[in-house]
Amino acid sequence: MMNNPKRYTITAALPYTNGPIHIGHMAGVYIPADIYTRYLRQKNKDVVFVCGSDEHGVAISMKAKKEGITPQQVIDKYDAIIRQSFDSFGISFDNYSRTSREIHHNTASDFFRKLYDEGKFIEEVTEQLYDEKAQQFLADRYVTGTCPKCGNEDAYGDQCEKCGTSLNATDLINPVSTITGTKPVLKETKHWFLPLNEYDAFLREWILVGHQKDWKSNVYGQVKSWLDDGLKPRAVTRDLDWGIDVPVEGAEGKKLYVWFDAPIGYISSTKEWAEKTGKDWQPYWKDKDTKLVHFIGKDNIVFHCVIFPAMLKAEGSYILPDNVPANEFLNLEGQKLSTSKNWAVWLNEYLEDFPGQQDVLRYVLTANAPETKDNDFTWKDFQAKNNNELVAVFGNFINRVVVLTNKYYEGIVPQLNTLTDVDEKTLTELKTYPSVIESSLARYRFREALSELMNVARLGNKYLADEEPWKLIKTDPDRVQTQMYVALQIASSLAVLSEPFLPHTSAKLKKMLAINDELTWDKLPATYDYLSAGHQIGQAQHLFAKIEDEQIQKQIDKLEASKKMNKAEKSSVESQKEICQFDDFTKIDLRVGTIVEAEKMPKADRLLILKVDTGIDVRTIVSGIAEHFTPEEVIGKRVTVLTNLAPRKLRGVESEGMLLLTQNKDGKLVFVNPDEENVENGAVIG
Numbered sequence: 104m105m106n107n108p109k110r111y112t113i114t115a116a117l118p119y120t121n122g123p124i125h126i127g128h129m130a131g132v133y134i135p136a137d138i139y140t141r142y143l144r145q146k147n148k149d150v151v152f153v154c155g156s157d158e159h160g161v162a163i164s165m166k167a168k169k170e171g172i173t174p175q176q177v178i179d180k181y182d183a184i185i186r187q188s189f190d191s192f193g194i195s196f197d198n199y200s201r202t203s204r205e206i207h208h209n210t211a212s213d214f215f216r217k218l219y220d221e222g223k224f225i226e227e228v229t230e231q232l233y234d235e236k237a238q239q240f241l242a243d244r245y246v247t248g249t250c251p252k253c254g255n256e257d258a259y260g261d262q263c264e265k266c267g268t269s270l271n272a273t274d275l276i277n278p279v280s281t282i283t284g285t286k287p288v289l290k291e292t293k294h295w296f297l298p299l300n301e302y303d304a305f306l307r308e309w310i311l312v313g314h315q316k317d318w319k320s321n322v323y324g325q326v327k328s329w330l331d332d333g334l335k336p337r338a339v340t341r342d343l344d345w346g347i348d349v350p351v352e353g354a355e356g357k358k359l360y361v362w363f364d365a366p367i368g369y370i371s372s373t374k375e376w377a378e379k380t381g382k383d384w385q386p387y388w389k390d391k392d393t394k395l396v397h398f399i400g401k402d403n404i405v406f407h408c409v410i411f412p413a414m415l416k417a418e419g420s421y422i423l424p425d426n427v428p429a430n431e432f433l434n435l436e437g438q439k440l441s442t443s444k445n446w447a448v449w450l451n452e453y454l455e456d457f458p459g460q461q462d463v464l465r466y467v468l469t470a471n472a473p474e475t476k477d478n479d480f481t482w483k484d485f486q487a488k489n490n491n492e493l494v495a496v497f498g499n500f501i502n503r504v505v506v507l508t509n510k511y512y513e514g515i516v517p518q519l520n521t522l523t524d525v526d527e528k529t530l531t532e533l534k535t536y537p538s539v540i541e542s543s544l545a546r547y548r549f550r551e552a553l554s555e556l557m558n559v560a561r562l563g564n565k566y567l568a569d570e571e572p573w574k575l576i577k578t579d580p581d582r583v584q585t586q587m588y589v590a591l592q593i594a595s596s597l598a599v600l601s602e603p604f605l606p607h608t609s610a611k612l613k614k615m616l617a618i619n620d621e622l623t624w625d626k627l628p629a630t631y632d633y634l635s636a637g638h639q640i641g642q643a644q645h646l647f648a649k650i651e652d653e654q655i656q657k658q659i660d661k662l663e664a665s666k667k668m669n670k671a672e673k674s675s676v677e678s679q680k681e682i683c684q685f686d687d688f689t690k691i692d693l694r695v696g697t698i699v700e701a702e703k704m705p706k707a708d709r710l711l712i713l714k715v716d717t718g719i720d721v722r723t724i725v726s727g728i729a730e731h732f733t734p735e736e737v738i739g740k741r742v743t744v745l746t747n748l749a750p751r752k753l754r755g756v757e758s759e760g761m762l763l764l765t766q767n768k769d770g771k772l773v774f775v776n777p778d779e780e781n782v783e784n785g786a787v788i789g
Contacts, residue, residue: 104314104316104317104425104426105394105425108392108393108394108425109149109386109390109392109393110148110149110150110151110386110387110390110392110393110394111140111143111148111149111150111151111393111394111395111396112150112151112153112369112373112387112388112393112394112395112396113136113139113140113143113150113151113152113153113396113398114136114152114153114154114369114395114396114397114398115132115133115136115137115152115153115154115194115196115398115399116132116154116397116398116399116400116403117154117155117156117157117202117365117368117369118154118156118157118185119157119160119162119163120156120157120158120163120177120178120180120181120182120185121162121163121165121166121177121181122166122181122442123181123184123185123188123449123450123451124184124185124188124189124449124450124451125440125442125447125448125449125450126433126435126440126447126448126450126453126464126468126480127400127432127433127435127440127447128400129192129450129464129465129468130430130433130468130469130471130472130473130478130480131399131400131401131429131430131431131432131433131473132398132399132400132430133154133189133192133194133398134192134194134465134468134469134472134549135398135428135430135469135472135547135549136152136194136398137152137193137194137195137603138469138544138549138552138603138604139396139398139544139547139549139603140152140195141195141602141603141606142541142544142603142624144623145599145602145603145623145624145625146541146623146624146625147623147625150197151197151198151373151376151387152195152196152197152198153196153197153198153199153200153369153372153373153376154196154198154199154200154369154372155198155199155200155201155202155207155368155371155372156178156181156182156185156199156200156201156202156203157202157361157365157368158178158182158201158202158203159202159203159345159346159347159358159359159361159364159365160243160244160345160346160361160365161242161243161244161245161343161361162244163177163178163345164343164344164345165244165245165281167345168282174345175203178201178203182201184451186199187451188450188451188454191450191454191461192450192461192464192465193461193462193465193606193607195606197376198372198373198375198376198379199372200368200371200372200375202364202365202368202371204371204375206371206374206375206378207364207367207368207371207372208347209371210367210370210371210374211347211359211363211364211367211368211371212347212348212350212359214367214370214414214418215339215349215350215351215359215363216350216351217418218297218414218417218418219295219350219351221417223297223417224295224296224297224298224339225295225296225297225298225336226293226294226295226296227293227294227295227296227336228291228292228293229291229292229294230273230289230290230291230292231272231273231289231290231291231292231294231342232246232260232272232273232278232280232287232288232289232290233287233288233289233290234280234282234283234285234287235285235287235288236280236282236283236285237280237282237283239282239342239344240290240292240341240342240343241260241272241278241280241281241282241287242260242261242272242341242342242343243259243260243261243272243341243361244259244260244261244281245260245272245280245281245282246259246260246272246275246278246279246280246281246287247259247260247275247278247279247281248260248275248276248277248278248279249275249276249277250263250265250266250268250270250275250276251270251274251275251276252266252268253265253266253268258270258275260272260275260278261362262402264402269329269405269406269410271337271338273289292342293353293354293357294338294339294340294341294342294357295338295339295340295349295354296336296337296338296339297336297337297339297363297410297413297414297417298336299334299335299336299337299409299410299413300333300334300335300336302334302412302413302416302417303330303334305413305416306326306330306334306409306412306413307330309412309423310323310326310327310330310408311323311326311327311330314426317426318426318427318428319428319429319474319475319547320475321401321429321431321475321476322401322404322408322427322428322429325401325404325405325408326404326405326408326409329405329409330409334409337410338360339359339360339363340354340357340358340359340360340363341357341358341359341360341361342356342357342358343357343358344356344358345358346358346359346361346364347359347364362406362410363414365406366406366407366410366411366414369397370384370388370421373387373388388421388422389420389421389422390422391422393422394425395422395423395424395425396424396425396426396427396428397424397426397427397429398428398429399427399429400429400430400431400432401429401430401431401432402432403429404427404429407424407427407429408424408427412424426547428547430472430473430474431473431474431475431476431477431478432473432477433468433471433472433473433477433478433479433480434477434478434479434480435447435448435479435480435481435662436479436480436481436482436659436662437479437481444665445665445668446662446665446666448480448658456654456657456658457650457654459607460489460647460648460650461607462493462605462606462607462608462647463485463488463489463493463647463650464485465604465605466488466489466492466493466553466604466605467480467484467485467488467489468480469549469550469553469604470488470550470553470554471484471550472549472550474547474548474549474550482655482658482659483655485650485655486650486652486654486655489647489649489650490649490650492557493646493647494647494648494649496557496560496561496564497557497560497597497608497646497647498645498646498647499564500560500563500564500567500593500594500597501560501594501597501612501615501643501646502643502645502646503567503590504563504567504587504590504591504593504594505594505615505616505640505641505642505643506643507572507573507587507590508587508591508640509640509642509643511576511583511587512584512587514639514640514641514642515637515638515639515640516587516588516591516634516635516636516637516638516639516640517583517584517585517587517588517636518584518588518636519584519585519588519636520581520582520584520585521581521585522585523585525566525569525570526585526586526589529562529566529589529593530589530592532562533559533562533592533593533596536555536556536558536559536596536600537596537600537624537627539555540552540555540556540600541624543555544603552604553604556597556600556601556604559593559596559597559600560597562593563590563593563594563597566586566589566590566593567586567590570586572586572587572590588636591616591633591634591640592632592633592634594612594616594634595616595618595622595633595634596627596633597612598612598613598616598618599613599618599622599623599624599627599633600624602624608646608647611644611646612646614641615640615641615642615643615644616634616640616641617638617639617640617641618634668766690747691745691747692745692746692747692787693743693744693745693746693763693787693788694717694718694719694743694744694746694784694786694787694788695718695741695742695743695744695776695782695783695784695786695788696715696716696717696718696741696742696743696744696784697715697716697739697740697741697742697784698713698714698715698716698737698738698739698740698742699714699715699716699721699738699739700713700714700738701713701714701734701735701737701738702734703729703734704725704729704754704756707729707754709727709728709729709730710725710726710727710729710754711725711726711727711728711729711732711734711737712725712756713725713726713737713762715742715744715760715762716784717744717746717760717784718783718784718786719746722746722759722760723756723757723758723759724744724758724759724760724761724762725754725756725758726758726761726762728762728764728772731772732772740774740776741774741776741782742762742763742774742775742776743762743763743774743775743776743788744760744761744762744763745760745761745762745763746760747760748760748761762774763775
């Protein structure tokens with residue numbers, strides 16, 4: 104553990120751009136990383152906090168094929184959504200990059216080339232899984248099967264998400280291609296391997312000896328288990344059509360393995376930041392007085408604690424991580440979060456349902472952070488923590504202080520008169536909190552640190568409740584001046600100390616108290632004089648709003664809908680409906696159409712109002728697809744339209760037809776549309 108480093112390099116795991124960000128990502132990686140970085144900045148430390156979209160690998164290609172678009176369209180779509188979510192929740196990256204950018208391609212290629220030129224790789228022709236029907240090799244997520252370690256039947260070709268074991272596709276028992284569902288065969292192909300076994304002694308000395316005491320037990324235990332199982336050479340190239348080209352001759356059609364190029368994304372993101380700010384990136388990665396900390400989830404432990412350090416050691420000029428405070432998994436309502444099953448709370452959707460309440464989610468996810476074991480998020484607990492803690496404790500104390508200061512003194516901080524024993528005890532306790540919270544943060548104990556922050560608010564509430572200045576204002580105004588002065592010092596302390604945890608709340612509170620941004624953690628005076636007598640504060644504003652039962656029930660209903668959909672998918676295919684006669688079928692008028700306009704139905708979560716060109720006219724059709732598609736996504740879609748359905752009014756809008764849709768295996772609605780693009784609108788189907 105490095106003491107008093109000159110600078111800090113903080114990284115957060117690069118999110119795959121194959122979907123939005125959900126609460127599991129935030130609780131596991133991004134909120135703790137942001138808290139730690141904000142704390143360091145409050146201490147006036149030299150710190151760079153980097154991340155970026157991981158835009159290579161099989162997950163992107165699979166998403167593109169599933170949605171019928173190109174990989175570039177996938178990464179552009181989700182990169183924008185992810186950036187917006189991070190920005191809205193105050194994740195304060197110094198630089199958020201993309202691995203598709205030229206600076207990253209060059210950095211990763213140069214890194215590979217240096218190791219290649221120095222003979223650090225093994226070049227081998229090996230047998231890899233190959234899908235004869237799709238005519239392609241099956242890397243990573245293109246193949247599933249039974250994990251050889253824990254028996255999980257849904258393990259991927261690169262990792263078992265149940266036991267965390269890192270795998271090669273050929274390790275799987277009973278492998279199946281996710282592309283065609285067929286059993287793959289073995290076929291020879293050439294790849295380059297990093298001989299991890301040659302770094303066994305180095306890793307054991309560095310981790311098992313050097314970090315036994317300061318790394319989290321869950322991280323240390325997983326790494327030790329991996330080392331004890333014996334390290335084997337790991338392929339750093341893949342047979343793929345999406346990613347960074349392997350920069351050597353004889354490697355045509357091969358790409359860098361995403362877990363070789365992705366962690367190098369931290370370096371390229373730092374380079375990009377340095378170019379923007381005119382700084383030198385190298386000290387942040389090559390100076391031994393720099394503290395490097397990786398914030399990740401437990402499924403990435405082996406890559407950040409074994410593979411990436413071995414890569415850095417092989418390259419020779421980089422520092423190694425000082426700590427990798429990985430979190431475990433966050434469950435949702437007792438079940439594992441699942442993107443494919445839509446069992447998640449997506450940040451972009453949360454912001455729609457709880458506008459302006461980003462800090463509430465930051466608070467609950469920190470309070471429930473899965474720091475050493477899996478933990479659970481429930482909507483009832485979310486409501487309780489907001490109403491009983493943020494509103495009733497933190498918000499209530501601040502509201503009392505600001506309202507009374509404006510009522511008694513027109514918002515001017517009163518004079519400090521004689522201190523009683525209670526005042527002295529309260530102020531002495533207040534002075535201890537910065538170092539108490541700092542001690543927890545320095546050990547990556549964010550739940551503990553947040554609890555101590557709330558103790559500051561509880562200290563203030565207890566002080567006001569015990570002293571009751573509203574009862575003394577007429578009989579002993581001098582005493583009330585001291586009481587309000589003490590309470591205001593607690594309030595201003597909260598404004599500063601809450602910044603890493605609740606940045607939006609801190610900003611509102613600082614504005615309310617008219618606190619200059621220059622009052623940071625490292626500049627809190629050794630005494631209690633955070634706000635001087637005579638200082639003018641502003642008017643009271645509510646920091647938090649009570650969350651009602653109706654809001655919570657809406658979220659629970661949304662999850663129940665996902666559960667029902669998943670249950671329906673597990674059941675067998677629907678049985679055939681009763682026989683219809685040919686004459687019945689001939690009554691149906693199905694035609695090819697194109698959606699030309701789309702908008703959301705006001706005050707209706709599920710309905711879109713569409714204008715559809717059916718070839719015979721442009722008509723209005725109301726469709727219950729708003730939970731699956733945005734208006735922008737459907738404009739221009741070719742669709743199959745039932746044109747002679749009797750018109751029906753939905754929320755006052757007359758719908759003149761029906762679109763044909765079905766569900767794919769992931770529960771997402773997809774349009775039943777004609778394959779041939781040259782089929783004109785109005786063409787009759789049948």
